[in-house]
Amino acid sequence: MSDYVTVARDGEIAIVTIDNPPVNALSFHLRQPLHAALEELRDDPSVAGLVLACAGRSFVSGADITEFGTPKALERPSLPDLIATLESFEKPTVAAIHGTALGGGLELSMGCHYRVADASARFGLPEVKLGLLPGAGGTQRLPRLIGPAKALKIIVSGNPVGTKEALADGLLDAVFESDLVANATAFVRAKAKAGEKPLPISQREDRIEAARNDLKRFDAEAATLLKKSRGLDAPARCVQSVRNGLTMPFAEALATEREYFIELLQGDQSKAQRHLFFAQREAAKVEGVDKSVKPRQVKRAGIIGAGTMGGGIAMSFLNGGIPVTILEMSQEALDRGIARIGTTYDISVKRGSLSEEAKQERMALLAGTTDYADLADCDIVIEAVFEEMAVKKDVFGTLDGIVKKGAVLASNTSYLDVNEIAGFTDRPQDVVGMHFFSPANVMKLLEIVRGEKTAPDVLATALDVARRIAKVPVVVGVCHGFVGNRMLAARSAELEDLLLEGATPEQVDKVFTDFGWPMGPFAMGDLAGLDIGWRTRKSLGKTAAIADALCEQGRFGQKTGKGYYIYESGARKPVPDPEVAALIEEKARERGINRREISAEEITERTLYPMINEGAKILQEGIAARAGDVDIVWVNGYGFPVGKGGPMFWAEQEGLAGIVERLEHWHGKTGKDVFEPAALLRQAASGGGRLSGVKTSRAA
Ligand code: 3HC
Numbered sequence: 001m002s003d004y005v006t007v008a009r010d011g012e013i014a015i016v017t018i019d020n021p022p023v024n025a026l027s028f029h030l031r032q033p034l035h036a037a038l039e040e041l042r043d044d045p046s047v048a049g050l051v052l053a054c055a056g057r058s059f060v061s062g063a064d065i066t067e068f069g070t071p072k073a074l075e076r077p078s079l080p081d082l083i084a085t086l087e088s089f090e091k092p093t094v095a096a097i098h099g100t101a102l103g104g105g106l107e108l109s110m111g112c113h114y115r116v117a118d119a120s121a122r123f124g125l126p127e128v129k130l131g132l133l134p135g136a137g138g139t140q141r142l143p144r145l146i147g148p149a150k151a152l153k154i155i156v157s158g159n160p161v162g163t164k165e166a167l168a169d170g171l172l173d174a175v176f177e178s179d180l181v182a183n184a185t186a187f188v189r190a191k192a193k194a195g196e197k198p199l200p201i202s203q204r205e206d207r208i209e210a211a212r213n214d215l216k217r218f219d220a221e222a223a224t225l226l227k228k229s230r231g232l233d234a235p236a237r238c239v240q241s242v243r244n245g246l247t248m249p250f251a252e253a254l255a256t257e258r259e260y261f262i263e264l265l266q267g268d269q270s271k272a273q274r275h276l277f278f279a280q281r282e283a284a285k286v287e288g289v290d291k292s293v294k295p296r297q298v299k300r301a302g303i304i305g306a307g308t309m310g311g312g313i314a315m316s317f318l319n320g321g322i323p324v325t326i327l328e329m330s331q332e333a334l335d336r337g338i339a340r341i342g343t344t345y346d347i348s349v350k351r352g353s354l355s356e357e358a359k360q361e362r363m364a365l366l367a368g369t370t371d372y373a374d375l376a377d378c379d380i381v382i383e384a385v386f387e388e389m390a391v392k393k394d395v396f397g398t399l400d401g402i403v404k405k406g407a408v409l410a411s412n413t414s415y416l417d418v419n420e421i422a423g424f425t426d427r428p429q430d431v432v433g434m435h436f437f438s439p440a441n442v443m444k445l446l447e448i449v450r451g452e453k454t455a456p457d458v459l460a461t462a463l464d465v466a467r468r469i470a471k472v473p474v475v476v477g478v479c480h481g482f483v484g485n486r487m488l489a490a491r492s493a494e495l496e497d498l499l500l501e502g503a504t505p506e507q508v509d510k511v512f513t514d515f516g517w518p519m520g521p522f523a524m525g526d527l528a529g530l531d532i533g534w535r536t537r538k539s540l541g542k543t544a545a546i547a548d549a550l551c552e553q554g555r556f557g558q559k560t561g562k563g564y565y566i567y568e569s570g571a572r573k574p575v576p577d578p579e580v581a582a583l584i585e586e587k588a589r590e591r592g593i594n595r596r597e598i599s600a601e602e603i604t605e606r607t608l609y610p611m612i613n614e615g616a617k618i619l620q621e622g623i624a625a626r627a628g629d630v631d632i633v634w635v636n637g638y639g640f641p642v643g644k645g646g647p648m649f650w651a652e653q654e655g656l657a658g659i660v661e662r663l664e665h666w667h668g669k670t671g672k673d674v675f676e677p678a679a680l681l682r683q684a685a686s687g688g689g690r691l692s693g694v695k696t697s698r699a700a
């Protein structure tokens with residue numbers, strides 16, 4: 001008995017209850033008493049069966065991630081020790097699962113002979129999302145329980161499954177609608193009475209037999225799953241470990257799994273991904289919005305503008321089960337917008353990622369209108385109209401006169417001043433920026449822009465809505481481009497000059513993809529459409545020699561088959577174009593630039609370092625509250641490689657002093673502002689070399 005583990009008896013059945021809030025993680029202080037209790041019960045002849053259950057909101061949700069990187073993580077009794085002890089029970093054992101059984105939690109349950117659960121429970125091995133593989137037998141026992149193909153999918157994706165699937169696959173033995181522990185006790189009592197001597201999972205061979213004789217098929221399935229793993233080590237290790245279970249004896253495969261786990265645990269990628277896990281949770285904690293601030297109730301959302309963003313935002317709400325009224329200027333634009341939403345769902349149905357029934361349910365939550373009066377009862381209205389202050393003024397002025405008091409009025413503006421927009425209403429406290437990323441139904445990031453007058457409960461509502469529609473929120477302050485687009489502008493500033501001075505689009509893009517980005521900036525420009533930037537430049541009276549010349553030739557990117565690259569007959573693969581190379585040379589000649597060899601290091605220094613520098617300025621100004629918030633923006637909104645933990649984390653690992661030195665070098669050489677090191681960056685570099693400790697007063 002301890003604070004973390006209690007043992008109760010129901011006749012001859014022992015009930016062990018774990019209680020380690022908030023998520024019953026397997027911390028050392030829990031492992032110790034749990035191990036002692038299990039050994040005692042195993043050897044107690046008066047015990048005929050065991051129920052392993054948890055107090056609080058959930059079953060065990062994994063190893064204690066805060067222990068990773070400390071000696072406690074591997075201190076014995078380890079999680080494998082606990083599972084081995086469970087497997088040595090000669091009387092039946094059952095895990096009674098409510099909430100989530102994740103990672104080490106699911107592995108612990110697989111030390112039992114049986115698993116039963118509440119109808120709403122979920123099961124998964126999310127270690128891969130922390131840059132790890134399941135390190136306590138998950139890659140060995142799950143395949144033996146449900147077969148290697150299904151296990152591999154769960155392990156490599158890291159995504160949990162529900163009770164329906166778990167029961168069908170054999171992961172679960174029974175589901176109970178209520179009284180989980182009492183039912184689990186009756187379940188194990190019946191097994192004990194029947195005198196059953198079930199095999200521990202480690203000794204079961206029936207589900208892996210077929211795959212052992214068909215490794216080719218296993219390899220093909222694994223290759224498909226690995227396609228999305230983009231330079232990360234953990235997914236490949238997951239596959240290799242499951243495969244080892246088919247080619248090695250259990251004990252050897254188990255020991256190898258542990259070796260892989262320790263190797264990954266000590267590697268840079270897992271360190272980065274663990275940083276992101278905690279940063280994401282920190283980002284949801286906002287100064288001035290503690291638990292006492294309750295979100296306003298949101299039962300219906302209004303969306304203005306059914307264009308690219310409005311449609312995607314509407315889908316996010318529909319996916320989260322929140323009814324939407326979408327407004328457009330004309331019936332024609334409205335019909336077009338709604339049809340596009342339907343077509344996007346149809347693609348998911350065709351791909352098999354959405355059922356026709358689910359599509360119909362979502363579409364039934366959608367209403368369209370051209371009349372503002374229909375938005376009167378909405379609890380939140382999000383504006384996604386043209387990016388012009390005059391249009392925003394018109395929309396917010398109209399909303400102010402129509403929408404009920406207490407509703408949240410949000411703008412999806414990319415760059416405009418949210419304080420000015422709030423000033424178009426008589427209720428600036430209800431106005432907030434909600435900046436989604438394109439495609440809004442897919443991208444996880446939501447920048448919540450806190451205006452000077454935004455009320456705390458409006459921020460709390462935006463955070464709550466973000467959670468309900470499965471977005472990752474980061475609260476930021478008002479400035480041109482907020483966090484993401486402002487840093488993007490700093491990253492892009494040198495691209496034209498690099499080309500003029502001697503680099504090629506494909507060379508620059510390769511530096512980016514080698515770093516781990518899904519795409520380089522030129523391929524990205526072609527995908528997004530070069531005409532967008534061209535139009536913006538024209539409206540601001542700005543020019544860009546090469547990009548403008550491409551647009552003047554009608555080369556808008558993929559949509560016209562030509563941009564920085566050529567796209568052959570509708571293909572998406574960028575092919576370098578000698579005409580573009582000639583154009584770049586011509587523009588350089590016109591400017592009297594002697595083109596030269598440009599190294600990969602130079603490209604990195606002139607694109608990535610200004611972005612980090614801008615991130616430091618953003619922290620300095622309190623536009624973002626923490627360096628981790630900036631990392632969350634970049635990983636979830638712009639495809640910064642997760643294995644590198646975001647730009648600020650990466651910069652710390654690289655060494656801030658070296659980055660400052662190279663920024664100074666480029667500043668001296670070019671005199672450009674983007675290279676002038678931020679005071680905060682200099683300070684952090686000459687101090688402990690850390691940005692992560694910097695906490696600015698508030699994002700506003
Ligand atoms: N270890 C330590 N702390 C954890 C934790 C863990 N495994 N899981 C969650 N926490 C902490 C969070 O940091 C947060 O702390 P805070 O309140 O101080 O910010 C608190 O618990 C609550 O977490 P959430 O805010 O995420 O709560 P939710 O209810 O939204 O989600 C959850 C709960 C689904 C369990 C989610 O926290 C989660 O996914 N946790 C991680 C699960 C995981 O990755 N498990 C595998 C760990 S690795 C492992 O098991 C290795 C093994 O194979 C050897």
Ligand code: NAI
Pocket residue numbers: 304305306307308309310327328329333383384385386387388391394395412413414415435436437438
């Ligand atoms: P879009 O041009 O695709 O859609 C705008 C829609 O708003 C059009 O359908 C138009 O008919 C409608 N509209 C214009 N004025 C209106 C009014 N007064 N009332 C009702 N409807 C009106 O534009 P997009 O790309 O969807 O952008 C919308 C907003 O989202 C802009 O503020 C933009 O800066 C922002 N944004 C855009 C992103 C992108 O990648 N496209 C990313 C993040 C934000």
